[in-house]
Amino acid sequence: MHDGYVFHCDSCGAEVVTTSSTAATTCFYCHNPVVMKGRLSGDFRPDRIIPFKLSREQAVSAFMDKTKGKKFLPKDFLSDSNIEKMTGVYFPYWYIDTQQDSHMTARGKKYRHWKSGDRRYTETSYYDLFRSGDVYIRNVFERALSAADREMLQCIHPYDLSEAQPFSMSYLSGFQAEKRDIEKSDIQMMVDQKIDEYCKEVLAVNIRVLK
Ligand SMILES: [Zn+2]
Incomplete structure (x- = not known):
């Protein structure tokens, strides 16, 4: 990537x-x-957007309220030049919905203890467990912008997706926005792994898993 687009x-x-x-x-x-x-047209056009609720001015005043009287802030943290830099940024994400035909096999054990006279008895029963079903998973997300720190973005989540609107360029006016540079194929492995874990969780419900 080179700079200097004018x-x-x-x-x-x-x-x-x-x-x-x-x-x-x-x-x-x-x-x-x-x-x-042109930057967000065609294939790069997002499907949905969660519009900012606060104007820049409202965000700045909320930030000032929050930091008022806080000790240990770096000296220039609340300086005019720092506040000047505050801006709303739209980050692109991938949200993935999926339906999985999922199944699980496990070995189950059940114990029964009893006493008879001066003897203790233990009966162990073994079960083969098999569960299967269609698992619907919605909104598995990954970042779509490599410049954005993955850990930091996880901290911002979850977004209230019920606020998402059909995308329109007009929401971007007055904010920063970036075009995605991570393709779906780049994150497929991470997403598949998450989906796998969710499926296991759903299928293992009410089973105590022994490690
Ligand atoms: Zn100008």
Whole structure:
């Protein structure tokens, strides 16, 4: 990836430099929104978006309330130049729904103890367990932007997906947005692994698993 993709700001005419994946940003000079329409078209167009609920001003004032009076903050943490950098960023994710025909086999044990006279008896019964069923799994997610730290993004989750709207470019105006650079095939293994674990959990319900 190389830098230096130049757009002209419609409002002040300045040249706005972006990276190849930037889909929306703000003009550095006049702070007007710049949306690169072509970046999220065709195959790169997201299906859904969870729109920001707070304006930048509301976010800044909520942040100031939260940090007010907190000791041990780094000196320049609340400096004007730092606050100036605060911005809403839309991150792309993959959300995957799937239906799995799943089955599980296990060996079960049951003990029965009793006493008769001065003897103790233990009876051990062995069972073969077999369970199968259709497992529906929704919203298995992975990040779709490699620049975003995976651990950090896990911390932000879960999003309230009931708030998701059909995607429209107009939501991006005034925010930062990036185009995905991770394809579904890149995350398939991680997603399959998660799905596998969910299926096991669902099928093993009410079974005490001995390690
Ligand atoms: Zn401008």
